[in-house]
Amino acid sequence: MSDLDGLYRELILDHSKHPQHFGLAAEDGANATSHQRNPVCGDEITLRARITSDGDAIRDVTWEGSGCSISQASASMLSDLVEGMPRTEARTLIDGFREALRSRGQLELDEDVYGDAAALTGVSKFSARVKCAMLAWVALEDALARA
């Protein structure tokens, strides 16, 4: 597989064409929202979720935005992954995702842990694209901090 095909796995192109959880929910009931922008390319993402008071879980994740296939696919995959997840676990996953993406191809994302998002492993070889893949994850991190 070429580096380019390693970057643009079929799964990534699928998610970018058919994004999951796309379409921002109304603010009623949601208590965690973050808007993130990549000034280099103009990509932007708004992510919204509801953090339950009882189980401290992430619910009703929705997002909208525009950008390259990596940023859009990453938002779609992240939303699938964290729906229903305890916030502490999500924070750990965000940290691990960031570490893998900044590893310049040294670390791989575990498919058992990251699900479809493990397909973003190839991005770590393309330092200029790490910010694209991180955009939605930074939005969730920020939203959790605000909730």
Added chain:
Amino acid sequence: MTSALPQTIPGLDAAALRADFPILGQQVNGRPLIYLDSAATSQKPRQVLDAERDFLTHANSAVHRGAHTLAAEATDLFEDARATVAGFVGAAPEQLVWTSGATMGLNLVAYAIGNATLGRGGASAARFALQPGDEILTTAIEHHANLIPWQELAARTGAVLKHIPAREDGTLDLDAAASLIGARTRLVAFTHVSNVLGIVNPVAELVALAREVGAVTVLDACQSAPHLPLDLPALGVDLAVFSGHKMLGPYGVGGLYGRAEVLEALPPFLTGGSMITTVTLDGAEYLPPPQRFEAGTQPVGPAIGLSAAVRYLGDVGLAAIHAHESALATRLGDGLRQIPGIRLLGDAAGVERVGLWSFDVDGVHAHDAGQFLDSRGIAVRVGHHCAAPLHRQYGITASVRASAALYNTADEIDELLDAVSGIRAYFGAES
């Protein structure tokens, strides 16, 4: 991809010139590098690298101070460089101020006018002072460097910032300009060639409109200086800026050109060493231009490198360079128009152009398109190219830009066209 155009343009042998540019000989991602990002920064020939290295190896010393032999030699080389670069744009040495680049030059002008507004520079600077309600005019196609300094100047002074609109085809609306430029217009800042559109703008017409009302004109010549014969005094602008690294020169050096009477009347922006005549603890008097605007240590080595760069451009010949790059632009534009799903930005017919096109690929984000091209060894710029308002006008946030220089060949344009024709299929955007 075939074309009826000749492979080489008479007067310029790009394939031979490439031998002077060491970086162009390398492979990227297993393919020969095709560098089509010269509007962002140009590559540098050996002659420029050697000139800077020779200076640092044999003559490096502080200029305009000291009595030792090296100091005198460095000063001579530095001032010779000024004369060479000034001559390149048709100016006298004292009309050229060294800057770190065009952004610095434009901010220098904006802050100098702000200082004049605060009463600095005495009676001769009063002509630049802005009153609340005075108008600063720029255009809808500017690089952020020729927009934000004027936004800030307007905010500081109470002046009003207005914009000459661009038509869908990328040309400036001169009818609108004629009605916008009026008694309250004090400054008109515009680009010679947009870094997104590549169209050569009608400088003479805009200067004539500005002169009628006594407005100061500021020209961004970044994308024209390396690509076409440039005579700034003949264009009639009051002030103009360019960046060394976009014209085969080093980073960290650029030029601010000014008409003598304008530079003489402007107060300084940065102050400190090297720009004074007498200093007391309470005040100072300043040197005439250009030194008045050159506080602190100057980029001496880069300036000497830039003088080697403009000598190189001059030896090849700007008319030949312009003809070569225009032919590449025609070949690229003609080829891109034939590829389904490609939209050219600023596709005006019958206008003079430099060798660049920006385009949108339907269904594929510019970053993805650029990544695909990179896998073929082709370097292009993707994003808004520091011209976000212009992209917004075209309803997009980013585009792909291919920009040529004297070292690019028709074969490289054909390789790019071949690669672009595969982008939408790769990303499944054809359905």
